[in-house]
Amino acid sequence: MSDEQYPSGLAERVRVLAQAFVESDLLRVRVERKHEAIELARNHVPAERLPELAPELEAASAAAPLKLDIVRADLVGIFHLGRPQPFEGERLEGDRELAYIEALGIRNPVRSRGAGRVAAIRAADGDPVEYGQPLFELDRG
Amino acid sequence: MRTVAVFSEADRGSLHVRQADEAFCVGPGPVARSYLNIPNVISTALITGCDAVHPGYGFLAENARFAEICADHGLTFIGPKPSVIAAMGDKATAKRVMHDAGVATTPGTDILASIDEARKAAKKIGYPVLLKATAGGGGKGMRTVENEHDLDRAFSSATAEAEASFKDGRLYMEKLIIDPRHIEVQVLADSFGNVVHLGERDCSVQKPSHQKLIEEAPAPNLSQKARNALHDMAVRACKHVGYSNAGTLEFLVSGDQVFFMEMNTRIQVEHPVTEMVYSIDLVKEQIRIASGETLGYTQRDLAARGHAIECRINAEDSSNNFAPQAGTLADVVFPGGPGIRVDTHVYAGATIPPYYDSMLAKIVAFGETRDAAIARMERALRETVVDGVNTTIGQCLEILAHPRFREGRYDIGFLPSLLKARV
Numbered sequence: 001m002s003d004e005q006y007p008s009g010l011a012e013r014v015r016v017l018a019q020a021f022v023e024s025d026l027l028r029v030r031v032e033r034k035h036e037a038i039e040l041a042r043n044h045v046p047a048e049r050l051p052e053l054a055p056e057l058e059a060a061s062a063a064a065p066l067k068l069d070i071v072r073a074d075l076v077g078i079f080h081l082g083r084p085q086p087f088e089g090e091r092l093e094g095d096r097e098l099a100y101i102e103a104l105g106i107r108n109p110v111r112s113r114g115a116g117r118v119a120a121i122r123a124a125d126g127d128p129v130e131y132g133q134p135l136f137e138l139d140r141g
Numbered sequence: 142m143r144t145v146a147v148f149s150e151a152d153r154g155s156l157h158v159r160q161a162d163e164a165f166c167v168g169p170g171p172v173a174r175s176y177l178n179i180p181n182v183i184s185t186a187l188i189t190g191c192d193a194v195h196p197g198y199g200f201l202a203e204n205a206r207f208a209e210i211c212a213d214h215g216l217t218f219i220g221p222k223p224s225v226i227a228a229m230g231d232k233a234t235a236k237r238v239m240h241d242a243g244v245a246t247t248p249g250t251d252i253l254a255s256i257d258e259a260r261k262a263a264k265k266i267g268y269p270v271l272l273k274a275t276a277g278g279g280g281k282g283m284r285t286v287e288n289e290h291d292l293d294r295a296f297s298s299a300t301a302e303a304e305a306s307f308k309d310g311r312l313y314m315e316k317l318i319i320d321p322r323h324i325e326v327q328v329l330a331d332s333f334g335n336v337v338h339l340g341e342r343d344c345s346v347q348k349p350s351h352q353k354l355i356e357e358a359p360a361p362n363l364s365q366k367a368r369n370a371l372h373d374m375a376v377r378a379c380k381h382v383g384y385s386n387a388g389t390l391e392f393l394v395s396g397d398q399v400f401f402m403e404m405n406t407r408i409q410v411e412h413p414v415t416e417m418v419y420s421i422d423l424v425k426e427q428i429r430i431a432s433g434e435t436l437g438y439t440q441r442d443l444a445a446r447g448h449a450i451e452c453r454i455n456a457e458d459s460s461n462n463f464a465p466q467a468g469t470l471a472d473v474v475f476p477g478g479p480g481i482r483v484d485t486h487v488y489a490g491a492t493i494p495p496y497y498d499s500m501l502a503k504i505v506a507f508g509e510t511r512d513a514a515i516a517r518m519e520r521a522l523r524e525t526v527v528d529g530v531n532t533t534i535g536q537c538l539e540i541l542a543h544p545r546f547r548e549g550r551y552d553i554g555f556l557p558s559l560l561k562a563r564v
Contacts, residue, residue, distance in 0.1 A: 076167055077188060104180055104184055131166045131175075132166055133166075
């Protein structure tokens with residue numbers, strides 16, 4: 001994409017990139033320009049594409065094995081995603097409050113406890129969660 | 142009515158978790174972090190829209206603070222008022238209150254502030270004495286002390302056990318009445334001052350740890366004089382303290398002499414024997430009373446019929462001081478047929494965690510007569526299969542066959558002496 005084609009507004013840049021991403025076979029795309037980085041990743045690979053992607057996925061996992069760390073609820077309450085909302089595929093540079101669990105009127109932070117990539121968000125905003133319930137999968141690799 | 146169960150990580154496979162409409166894990170195996178974790182229990186009730194909390198018969202069932210916290214969050218605690226739980230749950234205070242109500246109590250002390258105070262008290266009362274946890278129940282934090290030499294060790298180990306079990310290590314002391322019977326009276330009271338008793342249960346078949354193993358209703362060979370005294374005192378005591386909901390007053394009985402021991406402000410493990418002879422669902426009554434209904438009947442409307450016996454099937458090695466057993470149950474077959482009831486949380490394939498009370502099931506047998514109930518119980522125990530852990534089934538059968546049990550002439554010294562004779 002030439003500089004002339006690249007839109008000037010952030011929202012528009014994301015939209016154009018997303019359009020190109022959806023039409024591609026890529027699992028993840030990251031564009032870095034000066035002080036900005038936009039990364040898009042697929043949550044789920046459509047089942048019909050799994051066979052054709054299998055060698056690619058295998059190669060990828062062999063090259064960089066996932067070090068999945070599951071962040072669990074340490075109390076019972078209502079789960080709320082933090083602001084800004086974390087998203088799947090997002091890279092966390094360091095420790096960050098990803099969400100909080102509201103219990104007995106108290107906001108109890110759920111932290112990433114270090115850097116990593118958000119591989120999956122396992123609970124939805126507003127869900128009641130129990131002790132030990134998986135909330136996030138973080139790839140520490 | 143919809144139900145929400147709480148469970149620990151170790152109890153994820155328990156039957157109550159499967160049977161409830163919803164179930165929430167409140168913490169890891171150790172009780173302090175799960176079943177005694179009040180914020181997580183309350184939070185579960187709130188996020189699932191519960192109206193009321195039934196505390197069962199362990200953990201927080203006699204915790205006045207928990208009952209208060211329920212009320213603070215708009216939840217109905219199914220049990221008596223917190224102030225009554227506090228007064229009765231604190232065994233030393235309970236004895237004082239009962240004494241004021243004209244109920245006979247065993248000679249003993251208030252809460253002991255120190256080991257020095259315990260030494261002085263024991264000298265005054267005279268050995269042997271019993272050290273008991275003021276927050277106690279189920280034999281936890283209780284020690285028989287034969288002489289001054291054993292007092293220090295018993296005091297510190299009972300304090301530690303009570304602290305671990307109830308988060309309250311305070312002890313009091315009682316004169317040990319040699320080989321009394323343990324007979325308790327079931328009461329129901331509504332919030333409008335109506336009180337009834339539902340007869341007595343004989344719980345004298347106790348392990349050396351004072352934990353009950355076999356209970357029956359009514360108590361065999363109890364004089365009418367002692368029976369009337371027990372029932373009258375129980376009702377009088379409830380009226381005196383403004384009791385509401387289900388409760389049990391435990392007495393020591395020696396001949397026709399009866400002494401109040403303690404009150405349990407909750408439903409008890411052995412409540413099914415009363416349910417069988419009175420044809421009444423005590424837990425349903427608890428819920429009705431908690432929702433503000435009146436009892437709707439008086440003492441004259443109640444009559445016991447027949448005889449009921451309960452055997453506790455525990456994962457314990459009765460040949461090794463009832464050491465608790467943990468493991469996976471390879472096979473489980475429970476008995477059935479007329480007059481047999483089984484309350485349980487296990488099934489074939491269930492795992493018994495090491496953290497909790499070792500009770501697997503309660504088998505209850507009803508008969509028109511005591512002999513008929515014993516015969517049914519023996520048949521039911523022989524039908525029962527629990528493979529994978531040692532259980533108390535064999536021990537229960539041995540007791541049922543013993544002449545002293547057959548004749549209904551046993552006291553709390555019966556099982557310990559049977560065990561000693563076997564060694």
